[in-house]
Amino acid sequence: MPRLYLVRHAKPAASWGEDPDPGLDDTGLAQALATAEELTRSSSRLPVYSSPMRRCRETAEPLTQLWFCEAAPMASVAEIPSPPIPFAARRDWLIASMRGTWKQLHESAPTGSIDYLQWRRELVTSLLAIKHDCVIYTHFIAINAAVGASQKSDDVVCFRPDHASVTVISNDKGRLRVVDLGREADTLVLTRP
Numbered sequence: 001m002p003r004l005y006l007v008r009h010a011k012p013a014a015s016w017g018e019d020p021d022p023g024l025d026d027t028g029l030a031q032a033l034a035t036a037e038e039l040t041r042s043s044s045r046l047p048v049y050s051s052p053m054r055r056c057r058e059t060a061e062p063l064t065q066l067w068f069c070e071a072a073p074m075a076s077v078a079e080i081p082s083p084p085i086p087f088a089a090r091r092d093w094l095i096a097s098m099r100g101t102w103k104q105l106h107e108s109a110p111t112g113s114i115d116y117l118q119w120r121r122e123l124v125t126s127l128l129a130i131k132h133d134c135v136i137y138t139h140f141i142a143i144n145a146a147v148g149a150s151q152k153s154d155d156v157v158c159f160r161p162d163h164a165s166v167t168v169i170s171n172d173k174g175r176l177r178v179v180d181l182g183r184e185a186d187t188l189v190l191t192r193p
Contacts, residue, residue, distance in 0.1 A: 001170040001172050001173075001177075002130055002131055002133055002171045003133045003169070004130060004133070004146075004168070004170070005043070005046070005134070005135040005167075006077075006142075006143050006146060006161075007035060007135060007137045007138065007164065007166050007167075008140055008161045008163060008165050008167075009024075009051075009059045009137060010027075010028035010029070010031035010032040010035070010055070010059045010164040011024060011028035011031055011163045011164075012028060015091065021054045022054065022055055024055055024059065028058070028163065028164070031059075032060075032061065032164055035062075035063070035166065036062035036066055038166070039063055039135060040063070040066050043133075045069070046067075046133050047072070047133075047134040047135070048067070048069055048134065048135045048136075049072050049073070049134060049135070050071040050073060050074060050136070050138075051074065051077050051079065051138050052075055052078055053078055057137070059164060060137040074138075076127075077127075077139070077142045078139070078142070079139045079141070080097075080139070080142070081114050084111075084113065096108075097156055098156050099156075100155075100156060101154040101155055102116060102117055102120055102148075102155075102156055120149070123142055124145065124149045127146055127171070127176060128174060143161050143182070144157050144159070144161075147159060147169070150169060150177050159181055159184055160184045160185060161181075161182040162184055162185035163185070166182050168180040
């Protein structure tokens with residue numbers, strides 16, 4: 001059973017609603033290095049993939065330097081695309097989306113949005129297509145989509161992976177299974193009323 005090490009990007013220099021593609025801040029750079037060292041201690045050299053977003057590429061950099069490899073781009077694990085709304089409204093849209101189900105997200109999406117159910121299916125299908133152990137640098141919602149699929153949950157958010165945490169899932173005969181949930185933390189985006 002292939003094991004997929006899903007690493008949430010480290011702490012970015014700006015929030016999701018402030019910058020469309022921020023890099024890491026100093027804390028994030030330290031988190032990325034610590035996670036790379038943890039992965040190096042716990043596993044042998046594996047293929048590395050990354051969302052094309054800058055915060056994921058920068059989080060992957062310490063590991064690729066330690067393992068003398070490159071992170072192959074993997075578009076299917078990129079950040080969930082925002083609907084065609086003003087940039088300033090993106091954070092509120094994300095907060096509302098995270099409190100519901102994938103069905104609700106799809107049904108309430110503004111005109112011109114992508115098909116969010118299809119986005120989730122394509123992400124899960126891309127993970128199931130991987131037939132070898134690997135490390136994948138990705139995002140909060142993408143990790144939740146994978147974990148939710150493994151738990152047969154329609155909730156957009158099943159748990160709160162912390163920055164630079166590692167969630168391990170396996171491909172068990174064509175079905176995702178959680179091996180180890182990553183370290184959790186409260187985030188500003190997920191503050192509940």
